[in-house]
Amino acid sequence: MSQYALIGLYFVIAIIFGVAPPLLAWLLSPKKPNRYKGEVYESGLKTFGPTWIRFKPQYYLFALAFLVFDVEAALLLPWAVAYLWLPLYAVIEAILFLLILVIGLVYVWRKGWLTWM
């Protein structure tokens, strides 16, 4: 467990390194806020239409597909770590698991989830 205590110590250092540059810049920079500086940047034009645009459903489908395969990869990690000491049938079982997920990928592909509309 002391390994993770060291990681915790390192996170403190990482956060210090994250906060320090903006903090330093805040101390050193001029502060002259101005109505025109705060306008939304749209290449020089006035902003047009609602800002928080509609969320394309395609992104949601990619995220769903990612979720399935990420869980699969996470479940494969313990198998990969123990691989060197496993007998051959365990390898065949893992290959069957992968094949079931390949079928899933083919289904997602054919249904058109992976095309960008």
Add this chain to the structure above:
Amino acid sequence: MNVLQFVANLFVNVGAWMGEVLHGWGLSPLWTAIVVKFLAGLVVAGGPLAAVLFLIWYARKVIGRIQDRMGPTNDGTAAGPFALLQAVADAIKMLTKEFIFPHGRDKVVFLIAPVLVVAVAVAIWAVIPFGPPDAGMQFVDLNIGVFYVVALASLTFFSMLMAGWSSHNKYANLGAFRAVSMIVSYEIPQMLALLVPVMLAGTMGMQGLINAQEVPFIVMAPIPALIYFLAMTAEVGRLPFEQAEADAEIVAGYFIEYSGMLFGAFYLAEFINNLSASFVFSVLFLGGWRGPWVEQAPILGLVWLSLKAFLVFSVLTFFWGAMPRLRIDHILGFSWKFLTPLALVMLMVTALVDKIVQIVGERGPSPSVSPWTRAGWLFLANAIVALVTAWVLYQVEKRQRAQREARRFAVVR
């Protein structure tokens, strides 16, 4: 011990000396250990920052030369010999720029995003093994080292979403969505390709991975190495997968509304991510700190690893200078329809071939298989898969060309 012996095992000796000094000042052993580790952490976190200053100059020079121009030079401005201090000048400039906050932004999230992205980029370096174990050259040797790196790399896309959404700007929003969908799509081939070295080494810990690489894994598993390299290029947002920061298209994408050091934080984090991705690739596939004379002088491990990582970083820089940006649907199609199936196939093939080689080897004259035999068979398996993939791609291309020709001649009626 003389100077050479002191330097050969530098970090252990410096740490011991510092521990003695602190103990002499009256600190208890526990606090001495904590303070020494804290200083070591500062060095580990500060090293990449210092390296990045040099690498920004290197990248700009290389890209300049690729584009038939000089890159930063020292004519007219004082930026050091050959403009080596250009990055320092840029840093000073960014530190003194005004923060321009857009109206209607999400105040808290807007500020958290750059802090998070730098903190995560720095946090990855805790597990990078710069030298052999017991030489004080790795902050912590987690036994889930590789998994820790992947988990932290996924946190960068949180900060992308936070930056894009809280900026109250259509372009930032679009950029953030595209960047996130790209990063998320390339996580899968990256993790699947990562499973192959983990499988061949039997551990996720960084030192264990290097230990198992008498033959570097790039020889034993060249296709997973290639898949990992491409996925890693997409994860760090390097051209040709630069949708996150498409310069000419959506004008800096999700960090449009950031100015001064907040933008500098994203820029810095991108370079640090590039460097840590290069280091992780070197550990996973190029043999890490292995090289001649490392047993006698562990500090040489740092030298070898840095050289390998510098080589990988150079390749990434050549990509930046020489490649065009791909369209988002091409990028996503490439990941889901090519890299993911290929990675799955490689995982199955490597598992099967390695296990069969191991079983056959155990029944043979000597109980264990030499790494070179294993490497040879695995390389052969990779070569066969590469040939089959090339043939499949050729068939697909033929069919697509036939479809295009049919459509062209159909219109002429």
